[in-house]
Amino acid sequence: MSGRTVTEAWVRRFHPSPDHAWRLACFAHAGGAASAFHQLSARLGPAAEALCLQYPGRHDRHAEPFLTEVRLMADQAHEALRAWRGPDERPLALFGHSMGAIVAFEVALRMEAEGLPAAHLFVSGRRAPSTHRDERVHLRDDNGLVKEILALGGTEPEVLADASVRKLILPVVRNDYTAIETYRCPSVALLDRTPVTALVGESDPKATLDEVGAWADHTADDFGLRVFGGGHFYLADRAAEVATAVTEALSVGRAAPVEALSAGRAVL
Structure with missing residues (x-):
């Protein structure tokens, strides 16, 4: 595929505007899609334009084969974002939630390797690599997979009670859980010129504060940690506060937030 075709396949712009100062590429959780960031995109306001990444095998890309490894996702996403990078483009930052945090991290490594580091990396709801x-979880039967999804609170029980819906959703979730659960971090995975801000729900069963704080070991630049009320999918209820945290970090050019949010707290 041509570069433009790859870009069109991957990138969704729910609120396009030439007036935004920054662009923020957003990577969804396991089983998620670009639409997971529609609310955050709207909340970013005049500060940043969201480029929401659509993984193959879901929604309007349902006919395409899944990508079975995190690094394959990062390779293709990195290629798709080329059109939004360069000296004449607005600064590009990255935001990933859960599995998407690791995909975004791998994309950030590729950007640094090419000499065009991301302006910032935001990693949400995911322990350090x-x-x-x-x-x-990817080895469980369908009932076990449904139990995991419901335990994280990202999907209403009545949705998964529908057999036809489960038939659509579970293969996507299983593929992504396989990709993230078999991922292993390279021993030299360190960002030299990319500030990192980690965000997490205080009751997230998938990431303790110590595990999230270990992201500091993956950047030689600034690091900051924001803790919000809520669990693994805190972002659904805290989009406004997260948008504020993102725009603050981008505006000051460093990871450590200037002050705590009313609905979240800063750990510096």
């Missing part, structure tokens, strides 16, 4: 849990 150097931490490890022996998770095997």
Whole structure:
């Protein structure tokens, strides 16, 4: 495919505007799609324009084969974002939630390798890549997979009660859980010129504060940590506060937030 075709396949702009000072590429969680960031895109206001990444195998890309490894996702996403990078383009930052945080991290590594580092990396709801849990959700049967989804609170029970919906959703979730649960961080995975801000829900069962704080070991630049009320999908209820945290960090050019949010707290 041509570069432009790849870009069109991957990037969704729900609120396009030539007046935004920044662009923020957003990477969704396992089983998620570009639409997961529609609310955040709207909240970013005049500060940043969201470029929401659409993974193959879902929504309008449902006919395409899944990407079965995180690094394959990062390779293609990195290629798709080329059209939005360069000396004449607005600064490009990255935001990833859960699995998307690791995909965004891998994209940030590729951007630095090419000499065009991301303006900022925001990692949400995900422990640092150097931490490890022996998770095997992708090996469960369908009922076990449904139990995991419901436990995280990202999907209403009545949705998964529909057999036809489960038939559409579960293969996507299983593929993505396979990709993230088999991912292993390279020992040299360190960002030299990319500030990192980690965001997490205080009751997230998938990421403790210590595990999230370990993201500091993956950047030689500034690091900041923001903790919000809520669980793994805190972002659904805290989009306005997250948008404020993102725009603050972008405006000051460093990871550590200037002050705590009313609905979240800063850990510096």
